[in-house]
Amino acid sequence: MTASLLAGAGVLLALAAAFGAWWYVRARGLVPTAARSSGAAVSSPPATPAGSEPEDPAHEHGQGDDKEGDEGFDYAPELRPRPAPLADEATFRNAFDWQHMRRELERLQARCDAQDRVIAGLRAEVEDLRDCLASPAVASAPAGVSTAVSPEYDAPLVYARQGLDAAAIAERCGITLAEAQLVCAMAGARPQTGKG
Numbered sequence: 001m002t003a004s005l006l007a008g009a010g011v012l013l014a015l016a017a018a019f020g021a022w023w024y025v026r027a028r029g030l031v032p033t034a035a036r037s038s039g040a041a042v043s044s045p046p047a048t049p050a051g052s053e054p055e056d057p058a059h060e061h062g063q064g065d066d067k068e069g070d071e072g073f074d075y076a077p078e079l080r081p082r083p084a085p086l087a088d089e090a091t092f093r094n095a096f097d098w099q100h101m102r103r104e105l106e107r108l109q110a111r112c113d114a115q116d117r118v119i120a121g122l123r124a125e126v127e128d129l130r131d132c133l134a135s136p137a138v139a140s141a142p143a144g145v146s147t148a149v150s151p152e153y154d155a156p157l158v159y160a161r162q163g164l165d166a167a168a169i170a171e172r173c174g175i176t177l178a179e180a181q182l183v184c185a186m187a188g189a190r191p192q193t194g195k196g
Helices: 002-027 089-139 151-162 166-173 177-187
Strands: none
Touching: 151 166, 151 177, 166 177
């Protein structure tokens, strides 16, 4: 007797497992339901005008209160992935502005680097010009041009440039005749011995 009870319990347990497996397979959509196989599409109820009660879809299909027509009911709705949330406009605008600013910054950095190279080149040229002007100025001074004149010979030099002779310059400025002749030679005037 106990063996028959155990055998009956095993059969019931096997039937329950088979029934659960069948519902699991049906829920996963591996077995088509009657509504799907007959071509009837399960759709959302039509929109109702404002102020009216939405109709029960069971009454539309003539199912009413009877429980025998469960074939239109979808026990396991088809799972669909949710669409990705759309980024709001402010987030999109911020990302766009950030990329624009990054490109603008890179452009300005490249421009500054180019200007720095130009400035460095100009500084090198200025230094070269300073070196060229400083060293040859003393060595290549023309013979007729005085680079530095002592203050006591300023007046004799002015008279020599005006064309006075060496003797007149010596008398007016109180210098010797040899110094006056030297000043006249520096001024490019011809030293004259006579008075003028």
